[in-house]
Amino acid sequence: MVTVWDVIGDKSYSFVWMTFWEIEKGKFIRFMIINGVNHFKHWDEPEKTMGVFRRLLDTS
DSSP states (O other): OOEEEEEEEETTTTHHHHHHHHHHHSSSEEEEETTOTTTHHHHSSHHHHHHHHHHHHHHO
């Protein structure tokens, strides 16, 4: 069994949230929401984003 993560920023486009809620119903993907970033989180906030990725890899 593999844990699949979708990392999303809370400042992303509004249509992202509808998709997020639909996928969340399936229970096969876990989500991590990063506060204060958009869909270019790796570009705008690289240190914050890589810190989240590291935490997720360490806990998997």
